Structures are given as C-alpha cells and as structure tokens.
Amino acid sequence: MNDQTLIPLHTLKVSCSNCSLRELCLPVGLNREELAQLDAVIRQSRRLKRGEFLFRSGENFKSLYAIRTGFFKTCVSSQDGREQVTGFLMSGELMGLDGISSSVHGCDAIALEDSEVCELPFSRMESLGRDIPSLQHHFFRLMSREIVRDQNVMLLLGNMKAEERLAAFLLNLSQRLSSRGFAANDFVLRMSREEIGSFLGLKLETVSRTLSKFQQQGWITVDHKHIQLVLPEQLKELISGCVHANGQ
Amino acid sequence: MNDQTLIPLHTLKVSCSNCSLRELCLPVGLNREELAQLDAVIRQSRRLKRGEFLFRSGENFKSLYAIRTGFFKTCVSSQDGREQVTGFLMSGELMGLDGISSSVHGCDAIALEDSEVCELPFSRMESLGRDIPSLQHHFFRLMSREIVRDQNVMLLLGNMKAEERLAAFLLNLSQRLSSRGFAANDFVLRMSREEIGSFLGLKLETVSRTLSKFQQQGWITVDHKHIQLVLPEQLKELISGCVHANGQ
DNA sequence: CGAGCGGTTGAACAAGATCAAGGTCCGTGG
DNA sequence: CCACGGACCTTGATCTTGTTCAACCGCTCG
Missing domain, CATH: 2.60.120.10 (Jelly Rolls)
Structure with missing residues (x-):
C-alpha cells in the first residue's frame, strides 16, 4: 500500500x-x-x-x-x-x-x-x-x-479412478510449488472442492470424500484448504504405473 | 501401380x-x-x-x-x-x-x-x-x-456421459470427413471399438452398446465398421448444450 | 445474530465397468 | 475348397464406483 x-x-x-x-x-x-x-x-x-x-x-x-x-x-x-x-x-x-x-x-x-x-x-x-x-x-x-x-490430463480423465486423480493432482501441485521455492508438502489450496472436481472430472462430494480417505490413512492432513502431505510416497505409489514424468 | x-x-x-x-x-x-x-x-x-x-x-x-x-x-x-x-x-x-x-x-x-x-x-x-x-x-x-x-476433449471426458461422447465423436468425424470431400453421413470407421473407447474414456462394451442403442432409435445404422448417420440432427440434439463450435 | 457459502458425511441410486458367453468375419494352412 | 483359430464385436447378468439427494456443520460477512 x-x-x-x-x-x-x-x-x-x-x-x-x-x-x-x-x-x-x-x-x-x-x-x-x-x-x-x-x-x-x-x-x-x-x-x-x-x-x-x-x-x-x-x-x-x-x-x-x-x-x-x-x-x-x-x-x-x-x-x-x-x-x-x-x-x-x-x-x-x-x-x-x-x-x-x-x-x-x-x-x-x-x-x-x-x-x-x-x-x-x-x-x-x-x-x-x-x-x-x-x-x-x-x-x-x-x-x-x-x-x-x-495429453496428460486426458490420460487422467480417461483412465484413472478417483483416488488416482486426486493423488496425481496433489502431487502435481506439490511439484510445481516446490519448483517455485515453496514448501512441497505443506500448502494452501486456492480453489474450492467444486473447482478441483471440475478439473478432475469428479463431483465435489467425491473430492471431499477422497481427501477424507487419504487423511484417515494418514497420508495427508486436511484442514479446510490447508493440505499437508505426510506420506507423499504413498500417493506416488498410488499412481505409479499410470503416469510417467509429469511436465509443467 | x-x-x-x-x-x-x-x-x-x-x-x-x-x-x-x-x-x-x-x-x-x-x-x-x-x-x-x-x-x-x-x-x-x-x-x-x-x-x-x-x-x-x-x-x-x-x-x-x-x-x-x-x-x-x-x-x-x-x-x-x-x-x-x-x-x-x-x-x-x-x-x-x-x-x-x-x-x-x-x-x-x-x-x-x-x-x-x-x-x-x-x-x-x-x-x-x-x-x-x-x-x-x-x-x-x-x-x-x-x-x-x-481442451474440448477434456470437456468431453470431464463432463459428458457415454451417449453424448459417442454422438460428439461421430459428428466430429463426420464433419472432418465432409470438409475433405467425403460423404458426411456414410463412412467407414478406421479404428476398433476398443480404440474408440480408449479415446472417449469408455470400455469397448459401452461403445458397442451405445452404437446399438443409436441404431435401435433409428439415428444411425451400424454394419460392423460401416456407419451411416440417418438422423444426424438427433445426434446434434443430444449434444446441444455441451459443445460450442467444434474445431479441427 | 442470522443468512449463506463451502465443506463433510450418510444413504439410496444409476451409469458404466466387469465378467461371461456366443457370434461373425477373415486369413492361414491343410 | 473347407476347416480352424483368432481378432473383433455383441449382448446379457452382475457388480462397483461415483453420483445424487439430503442433512448438517462451521465459518464469514453483512
């Protein structure tokens, strides 16, 4: 100001x-x-x-x-x-x-x-x-x-199931944030559940449920829009096989 | 030769x-x-x-x-x-x-x-x-x-249901063929049901069933890979609302 | 303080996937 | 020429995933 x-x-x-x-x-x-x-x-x-x-x-x-x-x-x-x-x-x-x-x-x-x-x-x-x-x-x-x-988004929308989509989404965000000097495993989502759902071809309820599921498994913590990746390896494990190297 | x-x-x-x-x-x-x-x-x-x-x-x-x-x-x-x-x-x-x-x-x-x-x-x-x-x-x-x-494929994969995807697919093929001087409403598919399914994010059985359904309704005829669009307007009707202008 | 948006969670439902059987066409080799 | 095998397709029955509908919570902003 x-x-x-x-x-x-x-x-x-x-x-x-x-x-x-x-x-x-x-x-x-x-x-x-x-x-x-x-x-x-x-x-x-x-x-x-x-x-x-x-x-x-x-x-x-x-x-x-x-x-x-x-x-x-x-x-x-x-x-x-x-x-x-x-x-x-x-x-x-x-x-x-x-x-x-x-x-x-x-x-x-x-x-x-x-x-x-x-x-x-x-x-x-x-x-x-x-x-x-x-x-x-x-x-x-x-x-x-x-x-x-x-093309990678097409692969995601065409072939992956809800958990895989969310995992890929979180890891992609994490990777791009960290390449900009931000923390890779602790960030704030800028978008609503509905917007995430729209991007991933899911309904907002499914996004919410899947985030909760990840949290229950101890892989992430969710506090509203504040996300921490506790066990990012588990997320990677989930999508190993459906993704190569993720650009951008 | x-x-x-x-x-x-x-x-x-x-x-x-x-x-x-x-x-x-x-x-x-x-x-x-x-x-x-x-x-x-x-x-x-x-x-x-x-x-x-x-x-x-x-x-x-x-x-x-x-x-x-x-x-x-x-x-x-x-x-x-x-x-x-x-x-x-x-x-x-x-x-x-x-x-x-x-x-x-x-x-x-x-x-x-x-x-x-x-x-x-x-x-x-x-x-x-x-x-x-x-x-x-x-x-x-x-x-x-x-x-x-x-981006249009993303819209298709993210938002449309099986019938809409197939209709959009057929109309897109039709339009591109006709702009190359081929018949718009009578053509031979070059790809298998499985390949169509992979493109549209559906299983081959769903592709087959949906084609059959279109045929039963009298909108198209299907003879193996030979497709005729009998009532293309009905297909357009189906996707009216989920598509604007289709490039390419 | 109350309205409303955004989010979570549960229960019922539906679209599409999966599993399975059978059919047709086509190329190959007998 | 016909028989055989395999690829591709169709159709039915069942199952699963994610959607839909609904109730409720909690935060924020008038």
Whole structure:
C-alpha cells in the first residue's frame, strides 16, 4: 500500500531482466540484450482481485499473459452452463495460448487470488521471435508443453479412478510449488472442492470424500484448504504405473 | 501401380504446390514463391502400412509429419500398459507437435490404414518461419488449434456421459470427413471399438452398446465398421448444450 | 445474530465397468 | 475348397464406483 503513495501503480513498468521468474518464464535462455528487447514488448503489468476475469471466452485475442504473482483457473463452459476447469496456473505460467488459433479467446481465465500478470501483445511477440531465434524456439516449446500437459490430463480423465486423480493432482501441485521455492508438502489450496472436481472430472462430494480417505490413512492432513502431505510416497505409489514424468 | 514402373516410388518428391490438401494443411495462405520454399524443406513422403508406427513415445523428435493420405491414431501409454488414445488424425493434419517441448516424442503415432505422410524437419520449419511470417503465424495457429482441440476433449471426458461422447465423436468425424470431400453421413470407421473407447474414456462394451442403442432409435445404422448417420440432427440434439463450435 | 457459502458425511441410486458367453468375419494352412 | 483359430464385436447378468439427494456443520460477512 505504501508503494502506491510513492509510485502510482499503473505506471509501474515491469521488467523481465530483474524478474525472479526469469528462469521459469518466457525469458529462459535469453542474453542481456535479448532480455532488454523482450522487456520493451511487455506492457505494464495488470493487477487483478480474487474472482476477477483476466479474459473471457469469446473476447478478441490480442495478448498472452504471464503470471507474475497469484493463481488462476482457466475454464471452458458450454451453453447449458456446464463448466470444465482446464487448468490451474501459477507464477511463471502462460495463459491465452488457445486464443491464437482463431483470434478469439477459447476459455475464461479467472484469478483465484489477488494476482499480477504481464501482458504480452502477441503480434509483437511474433515479430520479436523472428529477430531472436532462441525466443521463438522457447515459445514453440512452451506451446508444445501445453499440448503435452493436456495429453496428460486426458490420460487422467480417461483412465484413472478417483483416488488416482486426486493423488496425481496433489502431487502435481506439490511439484510445481516446490519448483517455485515453496514448501512441497505443506500448502494452501486456492480453489474450492467444486473447482478441483471440475478439473478432475469428479463431483465435489467425491473430492471431499477422497481427501477424507487419504487423511484417515494418514497420508495427508486436511484442514479446510490447508493440505499437508505426510506420506507423499504413498500417493506416488498410488499412481505409479499410470503416469510417467509429469511436465509443467 | 503403373506409376511404380515409371518412377520409383522412393524418389517421388512430394510438393505442396500441387497437393490437393494445400488449403487444409500447412501451406494455407502462402503465395507461389513461399510455397516453393516450403517444398524445398519437405522431405520426400514416407509410406506406412496399417499397424506401423510412425514414431514412438521416447524417440528423439526431429520432424513433424503431415498426413497426405490415410488415418492415424496417437496415444500415450503408461508403464502398466494402460493406453489412452489422444487423437485420430486424417489427411492434412499434423502429428508430433508434442515432441517440440522436450525434443522427445511424447506419444506413439500408429497408422490405422496404409498411409502416406510428409516429413517436416522441425528446425528447418523454424528457420523458414522466420523468413515467411505468414508461415510462422499459421504454424502458431496450428499449435493453438491443437490446444483448443485438447481442451474440448477434456470437456468431453470431464463432463459428458457415454451417449453424448459417442454422438460428439461421430459428428466430429463426420464433419472432418465432409470438409475433405467425403460423404458426411456414410463412412467407414478406421479404428476398433476398443480404440474408440480408449479415446472417449469408455470400455469397448459401452461403445458397442451405445452404437446399438443409436441404431435401435433409428439415428444411425451400424454394419460392423460401416456407419451411416440417418438422423444426424438427433445426434446434434443430444449434444446441444455441451459443445460450442467444434474445431479441427 | 442470522443468512449463506463451502465443506463433510450418510444413504439410496444409476451409469458404466466387469465378467461371461456366443457370434461373425477373415486369413492361414491343410 | 473347407476347416480352424483368432481378432473383433455383441449382448446379457452382475457388480462397483461415483453420483445424487439430503442433512448438517462451521465459518464469514453483512
């Protein structure tokens, strides 16, 4: 809050050069000069409150968004109101890739906590990619990684049973949090049981029951949204065989 | 066959310039000169017999493959043998995009009938993209389209019930076939009931039963792999509400 | 303080999986 | 040519998992 009195937030120019996510986000592998070029393209960051939409399905697509801080869900929803959460995204991850194909966003992106994102105008990213091959290459890799991630979700939804889905979900969260420097085995869920269920193709009651079951077995502790993985090996054991290496 | 006596097949250089899939495949929107450049990159086509692997999960990734003729499935499979079909691909469609992220193929691609593919060495595609912005742009769009497609499959696997999945599957096939000039309502399935089931997250018995049910209702006729859509509107009715516009 | 959202838990129910039997088509070899 | 074996499919009966419906709890926010 104090910041606001010193430097008006809306003029705060972000910079990849000194962003702590440098090694995780788009700039991977760029040198100083290339980083500066990338910085020039990135529009100032945007802040969102919990519950706010970053973009909606059907809106014109112009930019990708990289998460600086916070937590998002993306979801596609059908006319009759059914909603499928297609992903939970945290810092350093990119949103909006599905909009490139038709110049229209194909899903909603909603902040699950107060968040801050960097806006990357896509057309400028495209031309910058032509000048910086390593950026172009990394960009292709990011899109491809999203495809791989989606394939793994398909495997989960198509083949795994409730306990396996939940175990895979918890371990995936844990792994991504720890690669960002947070505790791997002690974290707070940012989403509701219903949102977890939507992502995993389960009803919220099943999510709740399965978490309780894990707790009864002493594998985890559940205190509302606060989760501790007590015996993560047991969770891994559960999904050994149905998963290879989990990207992202 | 006569061709073979005149020009040995293995030296047959393919060419986008006079390929009938020009408007469907990678060259969309290129001019004559750009087409020629793309032709120069495309290695001669490769023929596969039914059942043959085009690539396997874990193999080094070097090229993308565009289908000239034939039909493929892609699948990820887990250590314990569970297999998830992630897609069925027909002429003009691109395979291997998931390999870019790690330089290793993430899934198997298997020909479901005798097929022919064009090999596109990825690194040359990348550099060509820098020279031909419209190619680069189209390439991004293709990758993005794959992400959109995957999201729709997630919606299907996460939210829809057996009948809806089958209906969506049949209509999707129908639509893609018709956009290639084949009959929309009369076609031959290239895959087994088990493969359909794997793709849709159902067991083969459920697929069989559901097809029978559609037939009893007079919506389709089933004669082994020969399917006719008698009342496609009824199938659309069934999924109205759970699907928007179906890409690809 | 009360309303309401989010979560937990129980009981009944249903969709789809599993188990099992039998059928058809097709390629191979006698 | 026919017989045989195997892959693929269909259909029925039973069982299991997860859904649905419902009641209740506890926290948060007007």
